[in-house]
Amino acid sequence: MFVISVAAELSGLHPQTLRTYDRLGLVAPGRTGGGGRRYSLRDIELLRTVARLTAEGLGLEGVKRVIELENQVLALQEKVAELQAEIAQSKLPQNLPARVSGNQVVIWRQRRR
Numbered sequence: 001m002f003v004i005s006v007a008a009e010l011s012g013l014h015p016q017t018l019r020t021y022d023r024l025g026l027v028a029p030g031r032t033g034g035g036g037r038r039y040s041l042r043d044i045e046l047l048r049t050v051a052r053l054t055a056e057g058l059g060l061e062g063v064k065r066v067i068e069l070e071n072q073v074l075a076l077q078e079k080v081a082e083l084q085a086e087i088a089q090s091k092l093p094q095n096l097p098a099r100v101s102g103n104q105v106v107i108w109r110q111r112r113r
Contacts, residue, residue, distance in 0.1 A: 001030065007039035011047035018047065026050055026064055 007029070008015040021027045022037065027046050029037040039047075046067070053063045 001038040001040060002044070004029075004037045004039070007037075007044055007047065010044050011051060013047060013051055021047065021050060021060075024060060024064065026060065026067065 002010065004015050004018055008018055011018070013021075018027070018029075018037070018039075022029060027039075027043055027050070029039045029043050032038060049067070050063050053066060054060070058066065
């Protein structure tokens with residue numbers, strides 16, 4: 001965990017910029033009992049990402065949306081991996097047709113006539 005001055009130095013941003021990003025919800029550092037900000041390595045990487053995206057011309061609202069979408073993609077990738085592991089552990093043949101419905105994967109077998 002890093003204090004704001006160290007986080008600013010590591011990210012290449014001004015401490016006031018870090019405060020602004022916190023206020024806008026782009027980065028949510030931990031807090032001490034007295035309310036001081038404490039930045040993790042993940043926060044530092046996120047600050048670097050914000051700096052890169054803004055340097056490429058994205059506005060802060062655009063950066064916030066990109067970060068939200070990246071987080072959604074990661075969550076969905078984790079869910080897919082979880083579902084694939086669940087299917088792999090099941091005793092069902094792997095070539096069954098399937099359909100995704102909400103949070104469920106529906107697998108069906110063709111009826112024999």
